[in-house]
Amino acid sequence: MARTFREAAIAGIGATEFSKASGRSELQLAAECSKAALDDAGIHPSEVDGMITFTIDNSDEIGLCRCLGVKDLAYTARIPGGGAAAVATIYQAMALVNAGLCNTVLVWRAMNERSQYRFGQPHTQNLGPQAGNGTGSLLWCMPFGAQTPATWESLAAQRYMQQYGVTNEDLGRVAVAQRKYAATNPAAWFYGKPITLEEHQSSKWIVEPILRLLDCCQESDGGVAIVITSLERAKDLRQKPVKIVGACQSIPYNVEVISNYYHADLSMMPEAEGTAKRLYAQTGMKPTDMQAAMIYDAFTPQVLKQMEGFGFCKRGEAKDFIKSGGIDIDGILPVNTHGGLIGEAYIHGMNSIAEGVRQVRGTAVNQVKNVEHVLVSSGMAGAIFEKV
Amino acid sequence: MTDPTESAPNPPPKPTRLAPIVTLDAKFFWDAADRGEFVGEACADCGKLRFPPRPMCPHCHSVKRNEVKLSGRGTVYTWIQPRHPAPFGFKEPPIVATIELEEGYRLVSNLYDIALEDVKAGMPVEVFFVPTMGNHQVPVFRPRAK
Numbered sequence: 001m002a003r004t005f006r007e008a009a010i011a012g013i014g015a016t017e018f019s020k021a022s023g024r025s026e027l028q029l030a031a032e033c034s035k036a037a038l039d040d041a042g043i044h045p046s047e048v049d050g051m052i053t054f055t056i057d058n059s060d061e062i063g064l065c066r067c068l069g070v071k072d073l074a075y076t077a078r079i080p081g082g083g084a085a086a087v088a089t090i091y092q093a094m095a096l097v098n099a100g101l102c103n104t105v106l107v108w109r110a111m112n113e114r115s116q117y118r119f120g121q122p123h124t125q126n127l128g129p130q131a132g133n134g135t136g137s138l139l140w141c142m143p144f145g146a147q148t149p150a151t152w153e154s155l156a157a158q159r160y161m162q163q164y165g166v167t168n169e170d171l172g173r174v175a176v177a178q179r180k181y182a183a184t185n186p187a188a189w190f191y192g193k194p195i196t197l198e199e200h201q202s203s204k205w206i207v208e209p210i211l212r213l214l215d216c217c218q219e220s221d222g223g224v225a226i227v228i229t230s231l232e233r234a235k236d237l238r239q240k241p242v243k244i245v246g247a248c249q250s251i252p253y254n255v256e257v258i259s260n261y262y263h264a265d266l267s268m269m270p271e272a273e274g275t276a277k278r279l280y281a282q283t284g285m286k287p288t289d290m291q292a293a294m295i296y297d298a299f300t301p302q303v304l305k306q307m308e309g310f311g312f313c314k315r316g317e318a319k320d321f322i323k324s325g326g327i328d329i330d331g332i333l334p335v336n337t338h339g340g341l342i343g344e345a346y347i348h349g350m351n352s353i354a355e356g357v358r359q360v361r362g363t364a365v366n367q368v369k370n371v372e373h374v375l376v377s378s379g380m381a382g383a384i385f386e387k388v
Numbered sequence: 389m390t391d392p393t394e395s396a397p398n399p400p401p402k403p404t405r406l407a408p409i410v411t412l413d414a415k416f417f418w419d420a421a422d423r424g425e426f427v428g429e430a431c432a433d434c435g436k437l438r439f440p441p442r443p444m445c446p447h448c449h450s451v452k453r454n455e456v457k458l459s460g461r462g463t464v465y466t467w468i469q470p471r472h473p474a475p476f477g478f479k480e481p482p483i484v485a486t487i488e489l490e491e492g493y494r495l496v497s498n499l500y501d502i503a504l505e506d507v508k509a510g511m512p513v514e515v516f517f518v519p520t521m522g523n524h525q526v527p528v529f530r531p532r533a534k
């Protein structure tokens with residue numbers, strides 16, 4: 001078949017319910033969310049010809065193909081880096097469609113990371129170095145008691161907070177803003193449960209003096225899937241197409257996903273700055289072209305650092321941007337309007353990509369007015385979605 | 389040394405700290421730690437230090453390595469105390485810190501002999517060793533005079 005460049009678009013999104021105990025296998029969650037995304041697009045599951053997930057997803061491609069009845073899979077890939085690379089699934093799918101190698105790329109992430117294993121507990125079962133997860137230096141943390149995602153995050157975040165005088169109360173405002181969004185999102189675990197800054201400040205320390213309980217995302221059970229095809233084809237499908245204007249990744253020298261203590265200056269985020277630079281160069285766009293942003297928020301400090309990394313404000317200014325209501329629904333840049341990973345569920349960043357799609361379609365429960373472009377970031381990968 | 393014939397009513401408690409995870413490329417570091425020595429890895433051709441250890445120099449791509457003795461002095465870069473869940477292997481939550489070594493790179497370790505609220509960025513520290521399960525040792529740090 002002759003290959004020519006084709007624009008890529010998101011044609012379908014799907015999810016299971018988000019819970020603490022799904023009561024079924026991760027493969028079943030993967031199959032259910034995939035079927036939902038394909039139904040959303042109006043594409044028969046047998047037509048899937050590309051599949052992308054995380055290196056750390058436990059469901060097997062062939063197992064999922066056997067559930068969906070995929071008749072001829074042309075391409076499979078897995079992205080390293082866990083949640084930080086969530087958006088890398090989108091650029092890989094985009095590239096496959098651009099290159100004419102696939103017509104229907106299914107991206108999925110499904111996990112029982114609350115009921116089956118505890119993502120937030122000490123990772124003492126996986127002590128050895130593992131290739132392909134983007135964070136090979138965790139073994140240098142384990143004997144010293146840094147054994148959880150919250151501790152790994154805090155060790156780096158503290159330098160940023162020191163540099164710019166960011167307090168735990170400043171972080172709390174991120175949690176309050178996102179829980180407000182979650183409170184009006186029926187799909188969110190924290191639907192109907194907003195919090196106050198006082199409640200945030202009286203929640204227990206998870207890692208002193210950086211993260212309180214309400215700074216942390218949820219351990220969640222659930223699955224999210226996204227279907228990418230050509231823009232031309234998407235126009236004839238069930239939903240309004242969401243064009244992927246650009247998508248890319250940046251992993252600068254000496255940066256890794258979470259045991260990320262070895263690059264020059266921990267007060268900044270070279271991977272976010274690198275992704276932003278590449279993404280804006282690729283698309284010719286700038287931060288002020290975005291009407292909303294979905295930003296990876298396993299922990300609150302990540303939102304501030306990425307807002308600065310992507311140029312929505314200058315270094316050190318995110319705390320004031322947030323304090324002045326900048327990320328609220330009527331703010332300069334509404335952020336994580338579904339409640340984020342903190343308020344909706346922690347499906348490793350994939351549910352935030354789905355929210356970016358809903359905002360461009362105009363179907364979000366907390367819909368931002370006049371959305372043309374949404375930026376989606378997972379820290380070391382990013383994408384810009386466009387209304388067609 | 390204690391006379392082995394003396395009665396020892398209170399033997400020291402067995403270490404509960406996790407033993408280091410030893411990979412082939414970092415074995416020299418942990419072997420030295422077991423001897424109570426704090427060492428680093430330098431390129432045998434261009435002399436540049438690197439951490440974490442790795443089999444090739446990113447500057448000149450030599451695979452020849454030298455083990456070099458480090459001063460054991462550094463400063464505190466970041467520090468935290470894990471509260472919940474309790475880290476495995478500790479009776480009391482440790483202070484976990486990234487230490488900037490005099491030789492110019494960082495590593496993750498623990499701070500001893502100081503309260504969390506007294507730790508300051510840039511505080512000078514020096515290395516010493518504590519035991520782990522399996523009869524190994526890991527380098528940790530405590531304040532030193534400037």
Ligand SMILES: [Zn+2]
Nearest residue numbers: 431434445448
């Ligand atoms: Zn060299």
